[in-house]
Structures are given as structure tokens and as C-alpha cells.
Amino acid sequence: MPTTQPEVVSHPEIDAEQQYVKELYARLDAARDLAERRLKQAISWPAVDPQALQERDATVRFQTERVTALDAAEAGLCVGRIDRTDDGPLYIGRIGLAADDAGGDPALVDWRAPAARPFYTATPVHPLGVARRRHIRTRGRTVVRLDDEVLTGGVAGSGLTGEAALMAALDTARTGRMTDIVRTIQAEQDRIIRADDRGVLVVQGGPGTGKTAVALHRAAYLLYTHRERLARRGLLVVGPTPTFLRYIADVLPSLGETGVLLAGLGQLRPGLDARGTESPETAAVKGRLEMVEVLERAVADRQVVPDAPREVTVDGFALRLRPIDVKRAQNAARRADRLHNLARPVFARRVVDLLTRRYAERIGLGIDGGSDLLDREDTAALRREVAEEPAVRLLVDDLWPVLTPERLLTDLFADPARVAAATPGWEDGTRALLHRPRGSGWTPADVPLLEEAEELLGFDDSAQRARAERDRRRRLAEAQETLDVLHGSRSIDLDDEHLEAEVLSAGDLISAEELAERQRALDTRTTAERAAADRTWTFGHVVVDEAQELSAMAWRLLVRRCPTRSMTAVGDLAQTGTLAGAAAWDETLRPHVGDAWRLEELTVNYRTPAEIMAVAADVLAAGGTGASAPRSVRPGTAEPWAEVTGEDGLAARAAGVVEEWAAQEGTTAVVAPAGRVAELTAAVAARVDGVSSGTDADSSQGPVVLTPTEAKGLEFDAVLVVDPQRVLDEGVRGYNDLYVALTRATQRLGVLSAGDLPAVLARLA
Numbered sequence: 001m002p003t004t005q006p007e008v009v010s011h012p013e014i015d016a017e018q019q020y021v022k023e024l025y026a027r028l029d030a031a032r033d034l035a036e037r038r039l040k041q042a043i044s045w046p047a048v049d050p051q052a053l054q055e056r057d058a059t060v061r062f063q064t065e066r067v068t069a070l071d072a073a074e075a076g077l078c079v080g081r082i083d084r085t086d087d088g089p090l091y092i093g094r095i096g097l098a099a100d101d102a103g104g105d106p107a108l109v110d111w112r113a114p115a116a117r118p119f120y121t122a123t124p125v126h127p128l129g130v131a132r133r134r135h136i137r138t139r140g141r142t143v144v145r146l147d148d149e150v151l152t153g154g155v156a157g158s159g160l161t162g163e164a165a166l167m168a169a170l171d172t173a174r175t176g177r178m179t180d181i182v183r184t185i186q187a188e189q190d191r192i193i194r195a196d197d198r199g200v201l202v203v204q205g206g207p208g209t210g211k212t213a214v215a216l217h218r219a220a221y222l223l224y225t226h227r228e229r230l231a232r233r234g235l236l237v238v239g240p241t242p243t244f245l246r247y248i249a250d251v252l253p254s255l256g257e258t259g260v261l262l263a264g265l266g267q268l269r270p271g272l273d274a275r276g277t278e279s280p281e282t283a284a285v286k287g288r289l290e291m292v293e294v295l296e297r298a299v300a301d302r303q304v305v306p307d308a309p310r311e312v313t314v315d316g317f318a319l320r321l322r323p324i325d326v327k328r329a330q331n332a333a334r335r336a337d338r339l340h341n342l343a344r345p346v347f348a349r350r351v352v353d354l355l356t357r358r359y360a361e362r363i364g365l366g367i368d369g370g371s372d373l374l375d376r377e378d379t380a381a382l383r384r385e386v387a388e389e390p391a392v393r394l395l396v397d398d399l400w401p402v403l404t405p406e407r408l409l410t411d412l413f414a415d416p417a418r419v420a421a422a423t424p425g426w427e428d429g430t431r432a433l434l435h436r437p438r439g440s441g442w443t444p445a446d447v448p449l450l451e452e453a454e455e456l457l458g459f460d461d462s463a464q465r466a467r468a469e470r471d472r473r474r475r476l477a478e479a480q481e482t483l484d485v486l487h488g489s490r491s492i493d494l495d496d497e498h499l500e501a502e503v504l505s506a507g508d509l510i511s512a513e514e515l516a517e518r519q520r521a522l523d524t525r526t527t528a529e530r531a532a533a534d535r536t537w538t539f540g541h542v543v544v545d546e547a548q549e550l551s552a553m554a555w556r557l558l559v560r561r562c563p564t565r566s567m568t569a570v571g572d573l574a575q576t577g578t579l580a581g582a583a584a585w586d587e588t589l590r591p592h593v594g595d596a597w598r599l600e601e602l603t604v605n606y607r608t609p610a611e612i613m614a615v616a617a618d619v620l621a622a623g624g625t626g627a628s629a630p631r632s633v634r635p636g637t638a639e640p641w642a643e644v645t646g647e648d649g650l651a652a653r654a655a656g657v658v659e660e661w662a663a664q665e666g667t668t669a670v671v672a673p674a675g676r677v678a679e680l681t682a683a684v685a686a687r688v689d690g691v692s693s694g695t696d697a698d699s700s701q702g703p704v705v706l707t708p709t710e711a712k713g714l715e716f717d718a719v720l721v722v723d724p725q726r727v728l729d730e731g732v733r734g735y736n737d738l739y740v741a742l743t744r745a746t747q748r749l750g751v752l753s754a755g756d757l758p759a760v761l762a763r764l765a
């Protein structure tokens with residue numbers, strides 16, 4: 001797909017700016033050279049002890065990040081300047097660069113620094129000491145365009161910051177990957193980006209108001225402002241689908257930030273990528289907060305008291321365990337630990353003790369009291385015999401099994417009786433929604449349940465710890481051996497005893513412990529990588545995109561991963577597609593964070609042209625959410641249209657339209673009800689290359705065919721909505737789905753209808 005290269009637009013000061021920008025790039029090159037040199041130096045540092053090793057590792061990591069950030073600043077290094085009424089000009093850019101005169105202004109101010117703020121927020125009415133704002137556009141290292149705004153007139157303008165630069169950015173054809181907006185952040189967005197990071201900040205805004213862009217720039221801002229804390233604790237960005245995460249994946253790296261973990265809900269359990277599908281109703285039930293109690297009961301249900309005595313045979317003797325014995329052992333275990341797996345050893349010990357006593361009685365000996373007293377050794381031997389008897393192990397496992405979250409949930413969902421026991425008071429129809437055969441794949445809605453189950457079960461890591469200790473001892477033994485060999489191979493020709501004492505051997509310089517410690521592979525993973533692998537990791541800040549889709553259980557999981565509740569949640573209640581999702585922010589958030597949340601709103605739509613937004617606004621009004629459509633910032637260049645094709649001609653016509661659009665610049669999407677995706681994908685693929693659909697859809701490669709759910713958060717230059725009536729009928733919130741579908745377009749919108757056009761689209765008739 002071709003992309004337009006901006007032409008050089010003449011301006012009297014373009015040469016002067018070119019000279020300044022050239023100097024900035026020279027500084028950037030110098031900074032990069034220095035960072036690379038330091039990195040190389042750090043890599044070759046001799047690390048003589050564990051501490052030096054750790055310091056080296058930290059320096060390597062720091063300098064690597066520095067080189068990455070400097071590399072990322074290359075494209076569009078300088079974004080503009082402000083001319084201050086009582087001072088010289090200040091240049092704003094992707095990173096800060098110092099000037100030669102350390103006492104004066106920097107050569108370039110990082111866009112996130114407080115000094116850069118007026119560049120985004122000064123207006124003719126509130127000029128904030130700025131006489132003129134200039135947007136500088138570059139291609140490579142060449143300045144191609146300057147857009148000036150004089151702010152001294154005091155006359156309110158359009159309310160937009162750098163309107164010309166903004167419009168140029170919005171009219172640019174899309175590539176299928178989201179780009180940063182550092183050059184053209186608007187004042188209402190800037191306020192949110194720089195907002196205090198305490199508590200949950202909810203950003204409500206209609207489609208195209210820049211919620212995703214703002215959320216990502218806020219992440220970059222917070223990393224800049226609270227670098228140390230966030231570098232240590234990490235920052236998590238949660239998005240709705242893998243396609244969406246791919247779409248936004250380049251933004252933070254382009255801002256020089258690579259340490260952020262991006263994850264879908266289905267990926268929030270380390271080691272699991274849950275992509276299974278299920279009915280919206282099932283997902284909704286799994287998302288209810290009541291599931292916490294359901295899981296608690298499901299766990300308690302696995303701690304079994306049998307109705308009748310159970311017998312095990314040890315060495316030919318039948319030993320009896322009565323229900324009351326089990327009950328007592330159970331009570332002792334529950335008192336010892338709240339968590340199922342951690343309490344289990346207590347239960348097992350009690351059972352084994354009891355059976356040992358019975359065993360001793362059976363063979364005619366008493367353990368505690370009685371005439372035929374066993375000594376401690378005998379008792380221990382009997383106990384071992386009982387404990388190691390497979391039948392005893394099976395019995396314990398039956399009465400109090402070791403459970404993984406996966407086992408708990410699989411067993412629960414596969415067994416209607418277990419579901420019934422865990423859901424007292426539920427209707428059978430609701431219970432049936434949870435039933436699922438063994439071996440079905442995990443879905444995103446299962447992830448919060450698995451994580452909750454893990455909280456209830458606890459993880460018995462004694463085996464893991466034992467393994468770690470064995471490893472440590474092995475390393476120690478190997479290190480000792482190495483030192484012994486070195487010691488043994490010292491020169492034996494030294495006659496002079498005195499001289500021999502002067503020669504230091506390896507063992508004199510380093511102990512076996514130190515050597516062993518040195519051999520331990522250092523953890524060189526980034527914070528994001530470590531966080532991704534550790535389910536107990538708590539983040540310094542969490543950004544949630546399309547937050548309206550999250551269920552109560554998903555919020556519970558996220559709040560657990562961010563106990564400080566420093567979160568940014570961006571979303572639109574008018575786009576909620578799931579049954580479990582939000583209808584009101586207060587109702588959704590209060591159970592998890594109480595009052596510790598606040599609301600900000602975005603009101604201007606930067607994506608969808610006014611003509612298309614007018615069509616979408618009718619659908620929004622009909623949907624009855626009460627939300628108002630955001631105001632479009634620009635008029636369109638093409639009128640939206642609709643066509644009634646009849647059932648037979650639908651797919652062929654869709655393919656024809658896409659073929660025509662695909663020949664033009666920019667990205668193309670077909671948005672259709674789920675039942676039509678396969679047919680449409682095949683029809684379009686027969687005419688155009690690079691077509692993709694579903695979770696692997698990638699509009700940077702060619703046209704995509706998506707459901708409204710899959711299209712959420714994405715945008716395309718041209719959008720063809722197919723069969724709007726079915727979108728309305730099939731979605732659990734059909735109007736919201738159609739609203740989402742229509743608002744994905746940045747330039748062109750077409751609608752193909754099999755039957756009559758839905759009344760709500762009358763504007764297109």
C-alpha cells in the first residue's frame with residue numbers, strides 16, 4: 001500500500017529551522033555514540049563478585065534502554081517550538097537534549113517535561129506566556145513544513161491546538177498500526193495524559209476521541225515522571241483482543257518506552273493464552289462477582305467427608321477411617337491454613353496419625369499408653385509404612401486432593417452435580433451455562449476464575465524450594481571441586497616455602513560459596529518479562545483500554561495485580577458489547593475501589609468524518625444508552641452510502657467494493673455479523689491478496705474481515721458494513737455493535753444490506 005510522502009512547503013524560516021534541527025540531530029548522534037560506548041564498556045567489565053555482577057547487569061540494562069530511546073527519537077525528533085513573550089524560543093521534541101550552556105534552556109525539551117506543557121495547552125485566550133506556537137514537520141532529517149499559530153490576538157479560535165498540523169495528521173492514510181500523536185496532542189487530551197496517578201482515572205469518550213492514544217501517551221508520561229518506581233514495578237496495558245494489541249504495539253516503543261507489558265485478558269495468567277470462545281451468556285455468568293463464592297464452595301466441596309467409614313489395607317490389616325475422624329482432620333487442617341493446598345499436609349498428617357494408631361492397635365500394640373508401649377523408632381517405622389502405602393495416599397487424595405486451578409475448574413464445569421453443589425439458589429438454566437465438557441479450551445472469561453481459584457487453593461511450593469536447595473548444593477559442590485582442582489594444579493616446583501606462601505591460589509581469593517553464587521545465571525530479563533512470568537507480580541500502574549468490556553471478575557483480578565489502584569481505564573459505555581461489561585462506571589468500579597476513582601471525558605472525535613458520524617449518531621440515539629455522540633473535528637471527503645443487494649448478490653458485491661478500495665491508498669475492513677465472516681472472507685480473498693480475518697487479522701497486510709467485537713478499538717481508511725440488520729439482531733447489545741462498526745472509518749463508509757435497510761440507517765437511504 002503506497003503512503004504519501006509530505007512535500008516541502010515553503011516558509012520564510014524553513015532554512016533557519018533546518019539548521020537548528022540539523023544541530024539537534026548532531027546532538028542526538030553524539031548522545032547515541034556515548035550511550036553505545038558506555039554499553040560496550042559495561043558489557044566488558046570484569047565482574048569480580050556477585051555485587052559487581054549485579055551492577056554490571058543494571059548498567060547494561062540502563063544503557064540498552066538509553067540506546068533504544070535515542071533510536072526511537074530519530075523519527076520526528078523535534079515536533080515544534082514555542083516563542084515565549086519574555087524569553088527565547090523553546091524547542092519541544094521526543095526526548096530532552098542538553099545545550100552546551102548548562103545554565104540556559106535545553107536544546108530540546110522532552111514533550112513530557114513541565115516546560116513543554118504550554119506547547120499543547122496555550123490558547124489565544126490563555127496564552128500562558130506563549131506568543132507563537134510552531135509545529136515542525138520533518139521527513140527523515142529534513143524539515144518539510146512549518147505551521148504557525150499566533151496566540152497574542154486574544155481571539156478564541158477553533159479550540160484546537162495546531163489545527164493545520166492536526167488536520168494534516170488526521171488526513172494521513174492509515175497503515176494498520178497506530179502511531180503516536182506527540183506532535184499534535186490536544187489540550188483536553190494533555191490534561192488527562194498528565195493527570196495525577198493516584199486512584200483510578202476513568203476516561204469516558206466516544207469513538208475516535210483518542211482514548212487509546214491518550215492512554216498510551218499517559219503511560220509514557222508516567223514512566224517519564226515516575227521513572228524509578230515504574231521501572232521497578234512495571235506498567236501493564238490491557239487490551240481487548242490480540243489484534244488490538246498488535247495494532248497498538250508500536251506506539252510506546254516509538255516513544256522510547258519498551259518496558260511495558262501489553263496483554264489481553266486471555267493472557268493475564270502466566271503460561272496461558274486463553275483464546276477459546278463461548279456464548280456471551282456464559283461469559284457473563286463467569287464474569288459475575290458471585291463466582292468468588294461459587295469457587296469457594298467448589299473448593300470446600302473437594303474436602304470430602306464420606307457418608308460411611310472407609311477402609312484401607314496396610315500389610316494385610318484392614319484399617320478403618322470413620323466420617324467423624326475425617327471431619328476432625330478436616331477441621332484441624334482448615335484451622336491451620338485458609339488455603340486448600342497448604343492445609344492439605346495437615347489433613348494428610350492427621351489421617352496418617354490416626355491410621356498408624358489403628359494399625360498399632362491391630363497388631364496388638366499401643367502407641368500412647370497401654371502395656372505394650374512402642375518406642376519412638378517403632379512408631380516412626382509404622383507411620384512411614386502407613387504413609388507410604390499407595391492405598392492411603394489414594395484415600396487422602398480422594399478426601400482432600402491437591403488441586404490446581406485448572407483441575408478445580410475442569411472438574412467443576414464438567415460435572416453438573418458439582419456445579420449444583422457450588423451454586424445454591426441458582427436457576428438450572430443459569431447453572432447449565434457453566435457446563436462444559438473436559439478438554440474444551442480456556443476462554444478469556446476463565447482467566448479471572450483460574451486466578452481466583454489460585455488465590456483459594458494456594459500453591460504448595462515445597463517441592464520447588466527443595467529443588468532450588470538441591471541446585472544450590474550441587475553448584476556449591478561443583479565450585480568446591482573446581483577450587484580443589486585449581487589448588488591441586490598449583491606449581492609444585494616451588495622449593496621455597498616462604499615463596500609458596502606468597503603465591504595466592506584461586507581458593508585464597510574466592511570461597512566456594514562465592515564461586516557458586518557467581519555461576520548462578522543472572523536474571524537479565526526486563527521488568528516486563530519478569531512481570532509476565534509471575535502471577536503474584538503487582539504493577540506500579542495499570543492501563544485498561546476498552547475498559548467498558550471488563551466483567552466484575554476481570555476488575556477484581558486487575559485490582560489484585562495493582563493494589564495501589566493507580567490505574568487508568570479508558571472506554572465508552574455506548575460501545576459496550578459484552579453482557580458482563582459496564583453500563584455505568586460507578587456501578588462497575590465501586591465494588592472494587594470504592595470512591596477511589598474519578599471521571600474525565602473526551603468530547604472531540606478525531607477519527608470519523610462528520611458525515612459518517614451523523615449516521616452513527618442516529619444509531620447511538622436509537623440504542624438508548626443516553627450517551628451523546630462526540631463532535632467530529634473534520635468534514636469528510638466522501639459521502640457515506642448504502643446499497644440493498646439482496647441475499648444472493650451480497651458477498652460478490654462486497655468483494656467488488658473491497659477490490660476497488662484496496663487499489664487505493666490506506667487500509668480497508670469489512671465489518672459483518674459473525675455468521676457471515678467466513679463467506680465474506682472467501683469472496684474477498686478470491687479477488688484481493690493479503691486478506692485476513694478473526695483474531696489473526698492484520699490490516700497492514702491487506703483487507704480484513706471482522707465482527708464488530710473484533711473491530712473494537714481499531715480503525716481503517718475504508719469500512720464496509722455488511723448486513724447491518726443482522727448485526728442489530730445478533731449482538732447482545734446490537735445497537736452498540738452497529739455503532740462500533742460504523743465509527744471505524746477515517747475516510748470512506750459503505751453499507752451493504754441483504755434486505756431492507758434498517759430504519760435506523762434511514763439517513764443513508
Ligand SMILES: Nc1ncnc2c1ncn2[C@@H]1O[C@H](COP(=O)(O)OP(=O)(O)OP(=O)(O)O)[C@@H](O)[C@H]1O
Binds near residue numbers: 212606713
Ligand atoms: N491529538 C491527536 N492528534 C492526531 N491524531 C489523533 C489525536 N487524537 C486522536 N488521534 C487519532 O484519532 C484516531 C482515534 O484515536 P483512538 O483510537 O485513540 O480513539 P478511541 O477513543 O480509542 O476510539 P475507540 O473508542 O473507537 O476505540 C487515531 O488514529 C488517533 O491517532
